[in-house]
Amino acid sequence: MELVVTRNFGRPESWTLASYREAGGYEALERVLKEMTPEEVTDLIKASDLTGRGGAFFPTGLKWEFVRKDPKTPRYVVVNADESEPGTYVNRLSLELDPHMTIEGMIIAAYASNAERGYFYIRGEYGLSHERVKAALREAYEAGYLGQGICGRSDFNLEVEFRRGAGAYIVGEETALFNSLEGKRGNPRFKPPFPTNFGVWGLPTAINNVETLAAAPAIVMNGAEWFKDLGIGDAAGTKMYCLSGNVVNPVCVELPLGVSAREVIMEHGGGVPEGRTLKGFKPGGASSAPLTPAELDAALEPKSMAALGTIMGTGGVVVFDDTTCMVDVAYRDALFFEDESCGFCIPCREGTPNLVQICERILHGQGTMDDLDLLEELGASMMASFCGLGHFAHQPVRGAVSRFRDEFEAYIRGRN
Amino acid sequence: MLNSPAIFQVNNRADARPYRMAIHHTELETPPGRQPLPEAERPKLETLREQLQPLKELPGSSIEALYAAQELFSYVPPEAITMIAEELNIPESQVFGVVTFYTMFSLEPQAPNVLRVCRDLSCHLAGAPKLIGALEDALGVRHGHNSPDGQFTLKVVSCLGLCDMQPAMLVNLDQHGPVMPDDVPDLLDGIRNGAG
Ligand SMILES: Cc1cc2nc3c(=O)[nH]c(=O)nc-3n(C[C@H](O)[C@H](O)[C@H](O)COP(=O)(O)O)c2cc1C
Ligand code: SF4
Numbered sequence: 001m002e003l004v005v006t007r008n009f010g011r012p013e014s015w016t017l018a019s020y021r022e023a024g025g026y027e028a029l030e031r032v033l034k035e036m037t038p039e040e041v042t043d044l045i046k047a048s049d050l051t052g053r054g055g056a057f058f059p060t061g062l063k064w065e066f067v068r069k070d071p072k073t074p075r076y077v078v079v080n081a082d083e084s085e086p087g088t089y090v091n092r093l094s095l096e097l098d099p100h101m102t103i104e105g106m107i108i109a110a111y112a113s114n115a116e117r118g119y120f121y122i123r124g125e126y127g128l129s130h131e132r133v134k135a136a137l138r139e140a141y142e143a144g145y146l147g148q149g150i151c152g153r154s155d156f157n158l159e160v161e162f163r164r165g166a167g168a169y170i171v172g173e174e175t176a177l178f179n180s181l182e183g184k185r186g187n188p189r190f191k192p193p194f195p196t197n198f199g200v201w202g203l204p205t206a207i208n209n210v211e212t213l214a215a216a217p218a219i220v221m222n223g224a225e226w227f228k229d230l231g232i233g234d235a236a237g238t239k240m241y242c243l244s245g246n247v248v249n250p251v252c253v254e255l256p257l258g259v260s261a262r263e264v265i266m267e268h269g270g271g272v273p274e275g276r277t278l279k280g281f282k283p284g285g286a287s288s289a290p291l292t293p294a295e296l297d298a299a300l301e302p303k304s305m306a307a308l309g310t311i312m313g314t315g316g317v318v319v320f321d322d323t324t325c326m327v328d329v330a331y332r333d334a335l336f337f338e339d340e341s342c343g344f345c346i347p348c349r350e351g352t353p354n355l356v357q358i359c360e361r362i363l364h365g366q367g368t369m370d371d372l373d374l375l376e377e378l379g380a381s382m383m384a385s386f387c388g389l390g391h392f393a394h395q396p397v398r399g400a401v402s403r404f405r406d407e408f409e410a411y412i413r414g415r416n
Numbered sequence: 417m418l419n420s421p422a423i424f425q426v427n428n429r430a431d432a433r434p435y436r437m438a439i440h441h442t443e444l445e446t447p448p449g450r451q452p453l454p455e456a457e458r459p460k461l462e463t464l465r466e467q468l469q470p471l472k473e474l475p476g477s478s479i480e481a482l483y484a485a486q487e488l489f490s491y492v493p494p495e496a497i498t499m500i501a502e503e504l505n506i507p508e509s510q511v512f513g514v515v516t517f518y519t520m521f522s523l524e525p526q527a528p529n530v531l532r533v534c535r536d537l538s539c540h541l542a543g544a545p546k547l548i549g550a551l552e553d554a555l556g557v558r559h560g561h562n563s564p565d566g567q568f569t570l571k572v573v574s575c576l577g578l579c580d581m582q583p584a585m586l587v588n589l590d591q592h593g594p595v596m597p598d599d600v601p602d603l604l605d606g607i608r609n610g611a612g
């Protein structure tokens with residue numbers, strides 16, 4: 001299979017400009033600036049069906065076009081590298097091993113959306129990524145890929161500022177990230193207005209995930225059809241899937257979007273450790289509801305995951321074997337959301353500790369069957385939350401109950 | 417949906433809280449408190465003021481300002497909060513809001529080596545509870561506290577994005593993993609000898 005965003009990972013010193021250039025880096029940017037108008041770039045990206053790899057899978061070309069069409073200036077491009085979803089480490093690998101590819105994608109995004117300012121925002125814990133990205137930005141400035149008059153085009157400027165977070169999952173939510181960039185608490189903002197019209201500092205902003213931006217240069221070089229055909233069925237392009245949990249090889253692999261969970265877990269992850277059997281898996285980070293081995297052949301892409309009542313999410317596949325207790329798994333997810341809820345709205349601030357308490361009751365043999373119904377009711381009220389965190393927080397717990405109900409009941413009946 | 421009674425039902429159950437207390441789980445601990453700066457540290461405030469000057473030109477740089485303060489003092493003392501508010505010309509309440517929002521900032525003095533151990537799903541399955549226990553035993557403190565020798569601060573945190581190194585931890589910003597309980601003595605010795 002042809003690799004897109006991980007193709008340089010094995011090169012020596014792959015994070016340097018010299019190495020990136022040797023591998024054909026920044027040729028896409030030069031082509032864009034010599035041969036294409038911003039409209040042509042957005043049309044190309046739209047035709048490629050590239051969608052946001054941050055988890056929402058919004059069409060990327062469309063987003064850039066919305067920003068370009070908003071008359072307010074200056075417009076912004078923002079790289080969202082706040083990756084904090086449990087079980088997910090794909091952006092970290094890109095930042096550490098090939099920061100220039102994301103930077104090139106960012107510059108192409110700026111050209112297409114007519115933006116002249118940018119932020120590269122990385123979560124506070126990614127120390128090595130900070131160093132590599134800061135060095136790469138410096139190199140890009142020195143080589144004339146950033147700054148004033150990029151590649152000799154006096155009409156195209158882009159000033160990029162490096163920023164880091166300081167530990168907060170919710171800041172990955174785009175509007176919370178804007179508040180963080182503005183030096184405020186990272187609470188989300190009301191949408192609409194959407195970031196494309198009212199982003200950082202209230203100005204039009206194209207905010208994208210690292211993996212989304214990293215795909216752009218290859219699309220420019222190889223064309224929209226090439227990218228589209230890399231995916232399976234309706235899904236376009238590739239996705240970095242990363243494995244963890246009870247799996248033999250906790251690795252990250254780039255595969256066609258829409259590959260089956262079986263291929264990811266069994267072929268690339270090596271399955272569960274010897275002597276154990278597979279009990280279930282999570283398709284995409286903590287927010288996704290777990291699935292059973294019967295669903296191993298489902299395609300890991302947004303539509304088929306939605307049909308199964310879960311989400312594609314971040315591509316962080318977490319594997320469970322028969323030694324894992326699914327009530328405990330649900331409990332761990334609940335704990336995560338309890339701690340990461342920003343506390344801004346009541347359904348989530350109160351709902352997430354309630355999820356934890358219900359799981360604790362059940363784990364300690366003090367739950368009742370009513371608790372399982374209560375979870376459903378609680379989930380319904382949490383749908384009134386202000387942002388996606390509250391909307392997703394209850395899904396993994398309810399999902400675990402619906403697919404592994406016997407384990408919950410065993411605790412409740414005192415047979416565990 | 418907002419008026420659904422579910423939320424209140426759960427809390428009103430008389431039996432809700434005690435179960436919570438009875439359970440040992442690795443709760444994240446960042447007790448907020450405001451430790452004033454000791455007299456001997458006060459001269460460093462002028463260094464902080466100098467470091468804040470370039471940040472005045474960068475709108476929205478309160479996180480960087482707080483990092484600067486934490487690097488100088490090992491934590492963010494109230495005096496630094498006041499100074500950052502003055503120098504960056506933002507309300508003190510906003511700076512306090514930011515410092516309490518992000519988990520990497522501390523309002524209490526920290527040791528030179530801050531250990532952050534992940535307790536989320538992948539690391540949990542790979543043995544994070546045992547790792548946390550081994551660190552607590554070796555350091556002689558519960559997580560959330562500084563070790564008696566003043567060398568280590570032990571924190572249990574959310575996913576570090578190092579799930580391929582499960583169970584994973586950070587020593588300041590250096591990545592370590594997988595770390596098994598048996599690896600703990602060597603790891604700590606290495607840090608003590610400056611190799612961390
Ligand atoms: C609670 C929450 C956390 C999120 N965390 C991230 C994140 O860490 N990284 C990311 O790229 N997107 C994250 N998102 C999605 C962003 O809001 C946004 O959709 C994305 O950055 C857009 O980029 P894309 O279109 O390239 O995916 C999060 C969303 C929510 C609701
Ligand atoms: S849903 Fe949760 S994270 Fe989102 S605004 Fe409400 S409290 Fe904050």
Ligand code: FES
Binds near residue numbers: 088538539
């Ligand atoms: S779950 Fe521990 S680093 Fe991600």
